[in-house]
Amino acid sequence: MASDQQDPDALRVYFSEELRRTRQRAKLSQSQLANALGCTPQWICQLEKTDKTVSEQTTLDLDTYFKTDGWHQDDGHFHRIHTAIRRAGRHRVLLPGFDAYLRHESRAIGIRCFAAQVVPGLLQTEGYTRGTMDLSEPVETLDARTAGRIDRQAILTRDKPPEMMFVLDESVLRRPVGGQKVMVDQIDHLIGAAQSPHIQIRVMPFHRITPVALVGGLILLSFEREADLLYFETGSVGQLVDREDVVFKAGVHFITMVGEALSQAESIEFMTQAREIYL
Template sequence: MVHIRELDPSASPLDYYGYELRRAREAAGLTQKALGSIVFCTGSLIGQIETTMKVPTREFSERVDAALGTDGLFSRLVGLVLRSQLPSWFQPYAEMEAKAAYISTFQAQVVYGLLQTEAYARALLGVREDRDLDAKVAARLDRQRLLDRDDPPVAWVVLSEAVLHQEIGGQEVMREQLAHLLAMQERKWLDIQVLPFEAGEHTGLMGSFNLLRFRSDPDIVYTEDFVQGHMTANPEALKEGSARYDHLQAAALSPRDSTALIARVMEERYGNRTGPDGHDMA
């Protein structure tokens, strides 16, 4: 007899998803293999998702909804599942970020999470360990969906020039990432400025930080260290953060000049260079 793992649907969003997937599949009279063939995956993957061994993707969820006629149930659930894969201390910020009408961020070392490519995010999140890496990457990419809404937030991103030169994941990954920044720069409600090395000392030397503004909720400033994030609506912290950000924007290159710098670094540092024998050089 095959042992079927019992799930507690109240244990977590992932358990609830697995429980509902098994219930809906069995109600449709389908085996795991049969459902897998319909949604273009293996029966083994269906089983792993049903028993919380694997985290579902949004694409998988949309296919399951179509196959089982579940009226968008799994497409709605997967957002909760992916958000639950974020670090527990980061989840409150992610919830506020998704509600923000205006996002301002200064990044001193890496590309802002909402602008990262999958390969860049994978390299960054896998620095210390690769356990549950697929789920972590999926969760980060799912956050980016807020930029594709019909009414996206106004986003203003200031990147230290160091971000362009800090090679994450290798040349090919960086070239793709910088090309992605150039493509994102064309969006109506998104602007990217680069703070050049020539700016010297600046108000962001204390580290990266984000400012979120809302239509009805109090504004917040967010910072983080290597242990956890810190989110506050304290008026003095907001005043200081806003002043620092204004100075960073003033010291940074214009969006147009920033685009030119990103393109130049992409070609000069990460472009394909060939040697005398015709082979690519690193």
């Protein structure tokens, strides 16, 4: 099947062609297939012309009806194409340079992050994620970005999650992204995440002036058998750095920020108090 990096539009065409081919091989008219699935012939026609967005449930229904390979595990032929469409769509809307970072993030055994502006993507709620986005963008683009960001969080619940430490500038808690309710939910989520044995969250309050924290956000990835990597963003471009001297210096800066930030217990209390202003 086509790879995840293909154009999502080409994958939609591929889905339509596969649906038509499978229906015809089963010697079914559009009306007969529609009858079996409990939809209208017009709906099947639109799917075969790529005039309709393919929903996940539709692909599961098709796999079940045609008994495609893997259908009993919700991983049939049509569902796999749907997954590829989603992934390709997310790839299209990523910040330049961020796709390279994502390939490494999923393999990391350690993640250290200083967030200078907004809650890190790995800790965002869906409401907060949408609150960070430009609503003038097409709905499909916003949906793809949101789904991609939330899907990244699967590494937090895998069998062996990475050890993570986040330092949040106080401004992250004070900036009302998405409105009051979204911020209450987001801070609750942060407090809950801080209870995990694999996650530490420290807050850098305004009154602690640390020059290295004024430079901007950064992420450091650690691996089992490879050297650490540094990721940061400048303007609208993300940069992944593997130069040992640069990565080492960033690691030293991160240690400095941790030393200046509040302790884990103090940070939880600080977040609890910050939450009150949104009630």
